[in-house]
Amino acid sequence: MSYKLYIPGPVQVSEKTYRAMATPVVGHRSKDFVALFQSIQPGLQQLFYTQDPVYISTSSAWGVMEGSLRNVVKKKVLNCCTGAFSDKWYDVSCRCGIPAKELKYEWGTPINPEDVRKELATGEYDAITIIHNETSTGTMNPIEALAEVLKDFPDVVSIVDTVSSFSAMKIDKDALGLDVMLTGTQKALAIPPGMALLSVSQKTLDRAASIEGRGYYFDFIEFQKNYEKGMTPSTPVIPLIYALKSKLEDIFEEGLENRYARHKRLNETVRAWIAKNGMELLPAPEFGSVTLNCIKNLREIDLPKLNDALKTKYNCVIDGGYGKLKGKAFRISNMGDETDETMAELLAALDDLVPQFAAK
Numbered sequence: 001m002s003y004k005l006y007i008p009g010p011v012q013v014s015e016k017t018y019r020a021m022a023t024p025v026v027g028h029r030s031k032d033f034v035a036l037f038q039s040i041q042p043g044l045q046q047l048f049y050t051q052d053p054v055y056i057s058t059s060s061a062w063g064v065m066e067g068s069l070r071n072v073v074k075k076k077v078l079n080c081c082t083g084a085f086s087d088k089w090y091d092v093s094c095r096c097g098i099p100a101k102e103l104k105y106e107w108g109t110p111i112n113p114e115d116v117r118k119e120l121a122t123g124e125y126d127a128i129t130i131i132h133n134e135t136s137t138g139t140m141n142p143i144e145a146l147a148e149v150l151k152d153f154p155d156v157v158s159i160v161d162t163v164s165s166f167s168a169m170k171i172d173k174d175a176l177g178l179d180v181m182l183t184g185t186q187k188a189l190a191i192p193p194g195m196a197l198l199s200v201s202q203k204t205l206d207r208a209a210s211i212e213g214r215g216y217y218f219d220f221i222e223f224q225k226n227y228e229k230g231m232t233p234s235t236p237v238i239p240l241i242y243a244l245k246s247k248l249e250d251i252f253e254e255g256l257e258n259r260y261a262r263h264k265r266l267n268e269t270v271r272a273w274i275a276k277n278g279m280e281l282l283p284a285p286e287f288g289s290v291t292l293n294c295i296k297n298l299r300e301i302d303l304p305k306l307n308d309a310l311k312t313k314y315n316c317v318i319d320g321g322y323g324k325l326k327g328k329a330f331r332i333s334n335m336g337d338e339t340d341e342t343m344a345e346l347l348a349a350l351d352d353l354v355p356q357f358a359a360k
């Protein structure tokens with residue numbers, strides 16, 4: 001059972017990455033591990049566009065999404081909610097017993113920076129969560145405009161999820177002044193699931209140091225203490241660190257600008273296919289993601305049947321809609337290692353099958 005994934009996470013993993021994972025593990029307190037950890041830092045800092053350390057967490061992204069709340073919120077957090085993942089973040093705040101308010105939008109509508117300004121101006125908040133690329137709806141929030149607003153509120157720690165956009169486009173953490181920027185491995189990085197990366201500002205560490213009950217596993221102060229020794233607080237998922245090292249080689253061999261341009265081009269190829277086939281994006285096109293497209297199912301395609309046929313005839317799958325969008329929208333990823341050829345293969349398969357399963 002092996003078929004190609006065009007779903008927006010986990011995405012297809014290359015043979016080279018899988019081979020890297022088969023490298024024998026070393027002790028996580030050994031000099032060899034420290035050398036491995038330190039060897040990937042410059043590349044990671046370059047991808048985060050930061051001078052701050054980049055921590056490695058053995059967890060999926062949710063681990064550090066929850067951990068961030070527990071490390072920085074003393075007063076109240078503003079959770080900006082525009083889709084399944086960002087809505088869930090508010091739920092997680094509540095489950096942690098952290099005072100929170102949701103700034104809620106229709107799915108597919110991006111965050112309005114002026115709404116954020118109005119909320120933060122109340123002085124009630126000391127943290128905000130933003131999902132840069134809301135994967136469930138293929139909507140990209142205006143991070144530059146949001147960052148401009150945040151600069152007027154220096155006491156608010158910003159927590160920004162870049163899980164499905166990191167490394168596919170430039171997100172300049174330091175220039176934007178983001179305090180916590182986090183990502184997972186199985187989306188835009190095209191590494192198997194199980195690891196998260198995060199970079200935090202000094203302001204964030206100062207805040208964390210003043211908070212009791214941060215716990216241990218996701219304690220930013222523990223991450224920092226161990227980082228200074230070239231290590232992680234607990235035994236990390238070493239095979240995924242080998243995979244990350246291999247992926248960083250791929251990324252810098254391709255070149256960042258080429259990588260960004262490739263994602264944009266492939267995304268536009270899919271958008272052209274959508275228009276040609278009489279459908280539209282869920283979000284307004286200017287807020288559409290560059291790493292996936294979330295497409296309104298205007299032709300009433302039987303998506304489960306389409307996916308079954310894609311799998312049996314073409315050995316690949318797309319996504320049939322997330323959560324309440326199931327059946328109403330479908331998503332096609334162009335993350336990770338996709339190329340002009342792999343996207344053309346998928347679109348040719350869809351050209352064959354969509355007419356068979358579309359009601360309109």
Ligand SMILES: *Cc1c(COP(=O)(O)O)cnc(C)c1O
Nearest residue numbers: 060061062085133135163164184
């Ligand atoms: C997938 C995703 C997550 C959750 O990642 P896990 O690895 O399942 O914890 C969070 N945020 C965004 C934007 C995502 O796409």
